[in-house]
Amino acid sequence: MIVVQKFGGTSLKGSERLREVAKWVVKNKNEGNKMVVIVSAPGGMTDSLINEAKEMNTNPKGRELDMLLSVGEQISAALLAMGIEELGEKAVSFNASQLQLKTNGEHNNAKILNISPEKILENLNNDYIVIVTGFQGVDDEGNITTLGRGGSDTSAVAIGAAVNANKIEIYTDVDGVYTSDPRIIKNAKKIKNISFDEMIEMADKGSKVLHCRSVELASKYEIPIHLRSAFSWREGTWIKKEKTMENSVVRGISNINNLANLKINFKNMDELVDRLEENNINVKLFQQLENSKFSILTEKEDALRFYKVLKKDGYSLEINDDLGMISVIGLGIASNNIPRKLTKILNSNEINIDSISSNQTSVSYVISQNNLNNANAIFHRELFE
Ligand SMILES: Nc1ncnc2c1ncn2[C@@H]1O[C@H](COP(=O)(O)OP(=O)(O)O)[C@@H](O)[C@H]1O
Ligand SMILES: N[C@@H](CC(=O)OP(=O)(O)O)C(=O)O
Incomplete structure (x- = not known):
């Protein structure tokens, strides 16, 4: 059996942790598995390099x-x-360049194009434990690229698909996906099984426990992910195809901090879209308010940058840079009465709603950043406790 195990930063910080991981990998090898291990940078290192x-x-x-x-x-x-x-x-480590792990050339947010598994498979057959650097790739010209923050989860799933792994395990500092970030909500409950679609939505709406693209890839190749702890080594959460799941409407709550809203007077919508693209602004919500007035929700840093560019060009615009988004996730959530119930809860707690959006798997509220943790606690109490 080929087993892919990915270890996140906190699981690898310091020699004591590295030794624990080494022991675990060897134990799994001795149980008869061929081991491919994907690693992140030691905890905190990527931040300090930035x-x-x-x-x-x-x-x-x-x-x-x-x-x-x-x-x-x-x-x-x-x-x-x-x-x-x-x-x-026996162990051998490879970086992306040595494996020719090909990506496009979008630096800091590159997408994986191709992985040739031969070198990994050859080493596995020669009884080596193969260790691969996560998060990185090479473009057509041999330049090193990275996949975006948290991207080594995506490396693990892509490599797992390329070597046709029987198991993909992602090890982190929590023992599973919880109903909300357990660092914020102390009563958060561990979820045993979650569908690909729900996990994609949780990650997209701010749960950083898994990189969104890793779950999209796992869903595409229908490879279940087992997310678990590198500290307790206990059984964690299975992220898998929806068919095999028990039914439940509400699965979890996600938050995005530090958002901002720009209200812009702009004559031509196509031109505005071009300007957003030119300036690499990642838009979370785009609304046309009136004929030539638009509202754009984006990360605060992007909004401040775009604000300066447009202001310099003489456009009239307003910014609210004190926002966050809270989302409740669950399959089919929009087609029952939960969104109405959530709106009422916010109103009765005097939490102002800046905007609401929803799709089949989530309903999201943009509210003031200050209210985010409070709204999370109130929703959690109402929905899960
Ligand atoms: N719904 C959630 N369930 C579990 N953990 C979550 C959730 N939302 C956010 N997190 C956070 O994700 C963290 C793990 O992700 P991360 O720090 O990126 O780990 P790693 O470095 O191992 O990749 C946890 O410590 C937890 O605080
Ligand atoms: N080291 C990179 C890639 C990564 O995935 O890290 P982690 O698995 O620790 O979230 C980052 O910090 O973004």
């Missing part, structure tokens, strides 16, 4: 940033290989 970059240049080029950010994963990969060899097993 800070160092910003000290040198307030707006570093994507290519150079990727050269720098890809370093952390390489450190984890080499150290883990050494730790495994110390336990008497």
Whole structure:
């Protein structure tokens, strides 16, 4: 059986943790499995590399940033290989360049195009534990790219699909997906099974426990993911195809912090869309308010950047940069009375709603950033406790 195991930053921070991971991987190998291990950078390293970059240049080029950010994963990969060899097993580490893990050239947010599994399979057949750097790729010209923050989950699923893995396990610092972020909601409950669609929606709406694209890929290839803890090693949460799930309408709550809304007077909508694209603004919600008035919800950093650009060009616009979004997720949620109930709950708690949006799997409220944790606690109490 081929088993892919991915370890996140906190699971790899410091030699003691690395040794625990090495022992676990060797134990799984000794149970008769062929092991492919995907690693993130040691916890906190990617953040501190970004800070160092910003000290040198307030707006570093994507290519150079990727050269720098890809370093952390390489450190984890080499150290883990050494730790495994110390336990008497054969291990070899590879970076994306050595494996020709091809992506497009979109620096800092690259998409995986192709992975040739031969080198990994050859080493597995020669009894090696294969360790691969997550988060990184190479473009057509050999430049190092990275997949966006949290992207090593996506590396794991893509590599799992390429080697036709029997199991993909993602190890982190919580023992599963919870009904809300357990760091914020102390009474959050562990979810045993969640469908791909629900998990995609939770990740897209701010639950950083899994990279959204990793779940999209797992859904495409129909490979279940087992998300579990590298601390307790207990059974975690299964993310899998909906058919095999028991029915329940409400699955979880997600939050996005630090959003901003721009209200813009702009004559031509196509031109506005072009300007958003040119400036790389990732729009979360786009509404036409009146004939030539638009409302755009985006991350605060993007909004402030776009505000400055448009202001300089003489446009009239307003900004509210104190917003967040709370979403409740569940299959078919929009077609029952839950959205109405949630709106009432916010109203009766005097939480102002800036806007509401919904789709088949989620309903989202844009509210003031200050109210976000409170709304999360109130929704959680009403829906899950
Ligand atoms: N619904 C949720 N269930 C579990 N964890 C969540 C959820 N939403 C957010 N999280 C957070 O995700 C964290 C794990 O993700 P992350 O820090 O990226 O780990 P890693 O470095 O292992 O990839 C948890 O510590 C938890 O606070
Ligand atoms: N090191 C990268 C990639 C990653 O996926 O990390 P983690 O698995 O620790 O979330 C980041 O911090 O974004």
